[in-house]
Amino acid sequence: MGKNKAFKAPKAKFDKVYFKRYYQLYLLLALPLIYLLIFKYVPMWYILIAFKKYSIVLPVHKMAWAKHNGMEFFIKAFKSKDFLVALRNTIMLNLKDLIVGFPVPIIFALILNELRVKRFKKVVQTITYMPHFLSWVVIYGLALQLFAPSTGLVNLFVEKLGGNSINFLGEPGNWVRTYIGLGIWQSFGWNSIIYLAAIAGISPDLYEAASVDGASRFQKMWHITLPGIRSTIIVLLIMALGNIIGSGFDRPFAMANPTVLEKAEVIATYVYKAGIKGSQFSLTAAVGLFQSVVNVFFLLGANWLSRKFGERGIW
Amino acid sequence: MEESRVVHSTGSKIGDAIFILICLIISLMCIIPMINLLAKSVSGTDYLIRREVYLLPKGLNFDAYMHVLKDAKYIRAFVWTAFLTVICTLLSLTMTMLCAYPLIFEGLKGRKIINIFVTITMFFNAGIIPNYLLLFRMGMLDTPWALIVPSCMSVYNVIIMRSFFYGIPESLRESAQIDGASFIRILVSIYVPLSKPVMATLALFYAVGRWNGYSDALMYIKDKDLYPLQLLLYNILKNINAVEVATQEGFTTPGLNEAIKCAIVMFSTIPIICIYPFLQKYFISGVTLGAVKE
Numbered sequence: 001m002g003k004n005k006a007f008k009a010p011k012a013k014f015d016k017v018y019f020k021r022y023y024q025l026y027l028l029l030a031l032p033l034i035y036l037l038i039f040k041y042v043p044m045w046y047i048l049i050a051f052k053k054y055s056i057v058l059p060v061h062k063m064a065w066a067k068h069n070g071m072e073f074f075i076k077a078f079k080s081k082d083f084l085v086a087l088r089n090t091i092m093l094n095l096k097d098l099i100v101g102f103p104v105p106i107i108f109a110l111i112l113n114e115l116r117v118k119r120f121k122k123v124v125q126t127i128t129y130m131p132h133f134l135s136w137v138v139i140y141g142l143a144l145q146l147f148a149p150s151t152g153l154v155n156l157f158v159e160k161l162g163g164n165s166i167n168f169l170g171e172p173g174n175w176v177r178t179y180i181g182l183g184i185w186q187s188f189g190w191n192s193i194i195y196l197a198a199i200a201g202i203s204p205d206l207y208e209a210a211s212v213d214g215a216s217r218f219q220k221m222w223h224i225t226l227p228g229i230r231s232t233i234i235v236l237l238i239m240a241l242g243n244i245i246g247s248g249f250d251r252p253f254a255m256a257n258p259t260v261l262e263k264a265e266v267i268a269t270y271v272y273k274a275g276i277k278g279s280q281f282s283l284t285a286a287v288g289l290f291q292s293v294v295n296v297f298f299l300l301g302a303n304w305l306s307r308k309f310g311e312r313g314i315w
Numbered sequence: 316m317e318e319s320r321v322v323h324s325t326g327s328k329i330g331d332a333i334f335i336l337i338c339l340i341i342s343l344m345c346i347i348p349m350i351n352l353l354a355k356s357v358s359g360t361d362y363l364i365r366r367e368v369y370l371l372p373k374g375l376n377f378d379a380y381m382h383v384l385k386d387a388k389y390i391r392a393f394v395w396t397a398f399l400t401v402i403c404t405l406l407s408l409t410m411t412m413l414c415a416y417p418l419i420f421e422g423l424k425g426r427k428i429i430n431i432f433v434t435i436t437m438f439f440n441a442g443i444i445p446n447y448l449l450l451f452r453m454g455m456l457d458t459p460w461a462l463i464v465p466s467c468m469s470v471y472n473v474i475i476m477r478s479f480f481y482g483i484p485e486s487l488r489e490s491a492q493i494d495g496a497s498f499i500r501i502l503v504s505i506y507v508p509l510s511k512p513v514m515a516t517l518a519l520f521y522a523v524g525r526w527n528g529y530s531d532a533l534m535y536i537k538d539k540d541l542y543p544l545q546l547l548l549y550n551i552l553k554n555i556n557a558v559e560v561a562t563q564e565g566f567t568t569p570g571l572n573e574a575i576k577c578a579i580v581m582f583s584t585i586p587i588i589c590i591y592p593f594l595q596k597y598f599i600s601g602v603t604l605g606a607v608k609e
Contacts (some may be wrong), residue, residue, distance in 0.1 A: 010489050014424055022424070025417035029429065031413035036436055043441030043449050114334045124594050127342040130349075131586045137549045141580035142348040144552060145355060151366050151573075153351045189345065190602075197603040202383055207608070217330050249443075249530045254549065264593040268443065275444045276534050288442025296439055312497030 038224050050074070050286035066282065073286035083287055086270035089263055090247045096180050104188040106233060109195035110221055129188025136254035139182060143169065143255070147178065175260040183251065194236065195229055202228035238306050242299030245291055261293050343349055349588075356380070356577035363573050379574035383582055388547070393582070397546040400525045403463055407521040408514060410468040415476040416502050437470045443534070461535035462543065466524070472517050478604045479513040480506060516601030519594050523587055542582045551579060 045060060051070035052063040066072035077083045108128070115121040131139070145167035146152050156163045168178045206224050215223070249268040256264035267287060275284030350370050355363060359374020367373055383389050417423055418430060446465065455461045483506065491501050497572075507514075529545035536542065591598075 001538040019357055022422070025420060025423050027592065028413045028499070029417045032410050035410065035468055036433060043445035046448050049442055049445070049448065061317055076482050094509055100362045101344070111334055111337055115338060116331060120335065124338045124342050126595060127345050129591070134584055135529065135545050137529055137545045137552065138580055141548065141552050141576070145352050145577060146348050153369060155423065156366060156369070179360070193599055193602045251413035251532065271443045272534065276447055281444055281448065285442065285444040288444055292439055292442055
């Protein structure tokens, strides 16, 4: 923690003088801390429901423990086909997002960095950031129009080229490709910001020296720019890996439809349907706990791995 | 930093042209869906049915928008969402500031513990069901509070703001303290005025989050009068309550129905598209601040 940045005060005892000086800071902190306590920590207490038989009237600590030493609902979840499908889909969609989507903003940042006309560069940036500001419902609305089987722009184009109309959103395999593609479309511009900032931090001397040695543009991109943003790439890769079992709700839920559910149901949407709609609170709390715990382990593991390879971790 | 670009951009003219071309294609791919939708929303019904609308409107008319603007349901949802967005943004900014500011003072006792208390919530989330049950037991379900309070502070944004506060020279607050200013006084008269860039960034993040969010309303709200615009749009696109939509639209020829859907999508995303370009220089630094290692 930046010792030189923070305010240096002489170590004082927690006495009247200290309190008189600092009470205002505690006053300011009160509201945020109460908020976190109620809306982030109390739900952690509610996780106990995963090990108990949920009752609508009893407080959490008075609910009866579930069978098999409280593991009843975890066993039930792993015997449930619906959950296993959701688990598989979550991992598969995240992996595909990572493999196909992760390099895109890096490449885009490299390309942007080569643009010399500043104004043009800025316009390109403004346009490519736009999809990040659209909601997933709006993106689904755009996709409906763009990919409609016989009326959508893309299919009209495909038919003009002599191909057959493609059912982008109604056939599971195509749906997955569309889902991944739209994910990249939505985020590549925004995600390139961080790489551009990292590129801006590379010392100009390196490029100058390379120019003197007669390096070509692509050689400079490959041997200076890319290594220069290596640690940024690794940190973002860790975060993505740490989130491999995590699942957002908005994107899959907005884009899913009944015909593709076998590929589109992820843990979050499953929990919503089985839990909130289906009132199986203990079962879905167990599923959620499983997801959170695995998530934390992946994050810790990825961080440990990166430190082992001599890179900085994320904390 | 700008010189670096001048120094290393010594490639050929052809190289430049290739990069410009690639960027043009990428930019087109980003806006074509919007243009397509816009064109459809202002095109004549016949052209839509005959599938003749690509990127330019044909049979230009604004019937679909008139339809949307005349329907109290949409106007109502629009106003309600705008109201919610303003309230949430103001509240969230205040909360974020209250949380970030005290944590920059190293003399604050318990600062380490408070930091851990705050950061843990970023890595471990109790999940959908515990959050839902909490709101249920608090009696917040189906009230506007469910859309405001649970998401009123993002710890990620607290860290962005704290990083920004660290960047403000401490000599400023030291001299103010010597002059006898209290911590709250320093916050109000030094930190708030100097924090416009980060405030603008976080205001944008919070506002976009609230404007675009629909999952909390989906889970917590049953009363249709409290539906934010995005949830209404979701129901329309998914043809939920299709009968109701059809009867309310009255005469729905297939073409006009398509145009109306396009118009509603445009209607529900226009405010954000109009605002974000003006905040670009701020949010770029905001994103970068978030990546600063603690």
